[in-house]
Amino acid sequence: MNVDKYDLPLSTTSGRAAALYREGVDLMLSAWPGAAERLSAAIDADPEFALAHAARARLYAGHGRSAEARKEIKAARGLAARRGDEREQSHVDVLALAIGGRSPEALDRALEHAGLWPQDVLILSLPLGAFGLFAFSGMADHDQARVDLCERHADRFASDDWWFLASRGWALAENGEVARGRAMLERSFELRRENANGVHALVHAMFEGGAGADSDALIEGWLPSYDRSGLLHGHIAWHAAITALDRGDVANALAIYEDKVRPSVSLGLPINVVSDGASLLWRLDAYGHGAPADLWRELADYARAAYPEAGHPFVDAHMSLVEAATGDRDALDRRIAALDAMVDGNALAAGPVAPAICRAALAFATEDFAECVRLLGPAAADVARIGGSGAQREVIEDTLLVALMRSGETARARTLLDRRLHRRPSPRDERWRVQLAA
Incomplete structure (x- = not known):
């Protein structure tokens, strides 16, 4: 047999x-x-x-x-x-x-x-992973659900099973057990280096642990061995761009984006191309660096063709960043109306958090920072329901934090920064804390 x-x-x-x-x-x-x-x-x-x-x-x-x-x-x-x-x-x-x-x-x-x-x-x-059935179920506790599933069946897998080590390790790291998860992911990497899913998960564990230098070293040493046709090539490069931006290296972040992440060069899945591009370019604008307009236009053209309809909360959150940043108010209004109708009809598992993020993106882009804070305050607490990973969803919390600072709510901004730094050390957050204390 x-x-x-x-x-x-x-x-x-x-x-x-x-x-x-x-x-x-x-x-x-x-x-x-x-x-x-x-x-x-x-x-x-x-x-x-x-x-x-x-x-x-x-x-x-x-x-x-x-x-x-x-x-x-x-x-x-x-x-x-x-x-x-x-x-x-x-x-x-x-x-x-x-x-x-x-x-x-x-x-x-x-x-x-x-x-x-x-x-x-x-x-x-x-059900596993940042784009799995748990993550896109609308559950607020899908990180815990992934851990529970892995733990339930852990005794059925050998201690040297590279796939299960990577899956379990990533679930743990995303759910707050970063050191334990990273150890499993590093063991998985030792067992099978030709595993883009495992490397991707290890990069996420390093992100959650504030180990940006380790993430940079891993990506720099490993990514050349992964063909550009690999689905995760552009997305893993995006992680390197995000850590570059975190430490203030804007030129390197943009260079990585233009060489490996932008729609004209990436061979990744549309969901990664759109979300990676939107979150990086939005961060550049939000942090005050300014994203090149031609990169926004290229991404908007690609995103409109890839996702002409609303109804996927993770995608909709990122599409709203594209539409708000490029001034496509009609498209964003249509997206919000469609999502509102789905919420009213109980047809959107993630509930009202997705249209709230879309409205907040519009408020931020039009510099109505007080309105952005009003909308994102409750939504940010429930943002896990749109799915994706902690690294991907951080752009929403960043938007709230910048809106707090620009609207003069420094006490709330300090509280949020202290909570983030306690969870995950970040050079960017340290700079912001110093700025607020000045």
Whole structure:
């Protein structure tokens, strides 16, 4: 009998197809180039191998190739019904729900599936990560939920399992257990350097621990080994730009953005290209450095084409930064109206925090800093509901902090700065604290 990496049975009778599938899954879980080729070769070796079709469907979906993903998962369901066992059929059904946009059902089914087959890692991974089903569920405590899921199944994974170490370590680091999470992530990196997801998670742990120099050194030493076609190449470079900006090196931050992050050079997913560009350029403006207008225009053109409709709170928050910064008031008003209607109809899991962020972005851009504070004060406390990571959501808190300073609310600004510095040392926050004390 052919089995996967964790000895779960595979329905294929082809040893070659099974081996290629195992390789393809490892490459997909590490966001490393070559996964598509391995999975396609597995299907060539056994065209009726349901899980290979399902994995390729997930890969297509992750690359934004929705039509191909739907076609592939439909084929996988038919094949699993004819030849797959209970686990394979459930696996394909969960992926079909996720690919079909039925995220709440997909999350419920993924957790149920993981309870029965925790080592079926393509399903266990669905709720995890900054863009996983937990993060985009609208939950305020999705960081804790990821930790709980990993801890629940930790005894089913070996101590040297690079994928589980990275997943568990990132969940812990995002949830405040930075030292413990970073240790797991560093062990995962030792076991498999060719793992962009693991390096990305380690950079996040370093960010949460205020270890900007360590993050810079890791990215500088590792990123050249990762092909620019890798999905996370531009996003990991964005982390280097953010740490450069944090220490006041504006020229380097802009150079990294122009070389690796901007839409015309990045081969990353649209959600990363838009959110990375919006948050970096917005920070440049908010910190008083001024983002080049041509970079804003390029990003706005890309973002409008990538996300013509509202309804994804994480994306909407970043789209509002683009629209506010470029003065596209009509587009921002339409976005706010659409989100308000979804909130009124209970159709937006994240609730009113997303339209509040959009309104605050407009207030900030028009220099109505008191109104920005009024809107962002409550919203910032609930910002985790839009999903993403702590590093990504920090732009919202930065906006509130700058608005507090510019509206003259220095006492509140000092309180927020003290809380941030207690949680995570930051050269930028130290400079702001000195400025406020002067």
